[in-house]
Amino acid sequence: MSAAPISTGHPHTSGRMFGRFTRHRLAFISLLVLALLVLVGLAAPLLAPYDPYNLATSPSGNILFASPPSREFWLGTDALGRDVLSRLIFGTRVSLTIGISAAALALVIGVVLGVIAGFRGHLTDTLLSRFTDAVAAFPSLFLILTVSSFVKPSLITTVAIIGLLSWVPTYRLMRGETLKLRHLDYVEAAGALGAGDPRLMFRHILPNAAAPIIVQTTLGVADAILTESALSFLGLGVQQPVASWGNMLADARTITVLQSQPWLWLPPGLAILVTLLAINFLGDGLRDTFNPRER
Numbered sequence: 001m002s003a004a005p006i007s008t009g010h011p012h013t014s015g016r017m018f019g020r021f022t023r024h025r026l027a028f029i030s031l032l033v034l035a036l037l038v039l040v041g042l043a044a045p046l047l048a049p050y051d052p053y054n055l056a057t058s059p060s061g062n063i064l065f066a067s068p069p070s071r072e073f074w075l076g077t078d079a080l081g082r083d084v085l086s087r088l089i090f091g092t093r094v095s096l097t098i099g100i101s102a103a104a105l106a107l108v109i110g111v112v113l114g115v116i117a118g119f120r121g122h123l124t125d126t127l128l129s130r131f132t133d134a135v136a137a138f139p140s141l142f143l144i145l146t147v148s149s150f151v152k153p154s155l156i157t158t159v160a161i162i163g164l165l166s167w168v169p170t171y172r173l174m175r176g177e178t179l180k181l182r183h184l185d186y187v188e189a190a191g192a193l194g195a196g197d198p199r200l201m202f203r204h205i206l207p208n209a210a211a212p213i214i215v216q217t218t219l220g221v222a223d224a225i226l227t228e229s230a231l232s233f234l235g236l237g238v239q240q241p242v243a244s245w246g247n248m249l250a251d252a253r254t255i256t257v258l259q260s261q262p263w264l265w266l267p268p269g270l271a272i273l274v275t276l277l278a279i280n281f282l283g284d285g286l287r288d289t290f291n292p293r294e295r
């Protein structure tokens with residue numbers, strides 16, 4: 001007899017899992033950092049000291065182009081005379097929105113196709129798997145760059161392109177989990193009691209495959225933020241004057257800026273670095289928390 005699925009809904013089980021997660025110090029600190037970043041993004045209009053689109057001026061009325069940090073402008077101004085700190089705060093909202101939205105889109109596509117392929121098997125599995133192999137045969141960033149060059153860059157198209165071309169890892173993981181779960185006794189018993197295929201797939205199989213999918217989605221957010229940064233740096237992602245961490249880095253295309261104007265590229269670069277590290281540490285913590293051997 002196959003063992004019944006492990007339930008994580010019981011309060012004692014949930015409490016033990018939360019306790020294991022909090023003992024993973026880097027993961028717990030990373031969760032707090034990400035929560036802080038989300039709050040910064042949500043409260044951007046309240047936190048930003050200046051309008052991120054307005055030009056900064058000196059007391060005499062001169063526009064401060066690429067001005068170094070000062071008391072008035074803590075992180076200086078960019079090449080167009082806009083406050084870097086304000087744009088960094090508003091860029092937090094844009095970059096996190098793109099990362100989470102693109103990862104959510106990839107999650108939906110990968111989970112739906114993966115559970116259908118794994119549950120149906122036979123011809124359906126073969127067709128979907130060969131299609132996935134064809135998509136995965138191209139380097140993902142190269143494919144995204146190619147598609148981006150043929151459409152008008154915007155926030156929505158950036159989310160759509162990243163999400164529509166980043167679902168392959170989720171699909172493969174969901175398909176493998178479905179193949180493992182579909183023949184367990186509780187699934188077969190539900191089928192014998194009259195449950196239809198959609199109920200079996202999305203009510204009995206999907207919830208018990210949630211743990212690895214959550215971890216994969218967490219890492220997918222990091223990939224989406226990094227991809228958006230690359231696209232925006234190359235001018236194919238979020239367009240000016242909207243601020244994102246990626247297009248803020250676009251100012252650092254010359255040796256002069258890299259060497260003598262670090263306030264233009266260091267803040268968004270550090271924001272991307274800290275966010276990616278926090279997401280990866282959080283993913284490690286979730287993986288250890290959901291690991292059956294730790295139970």
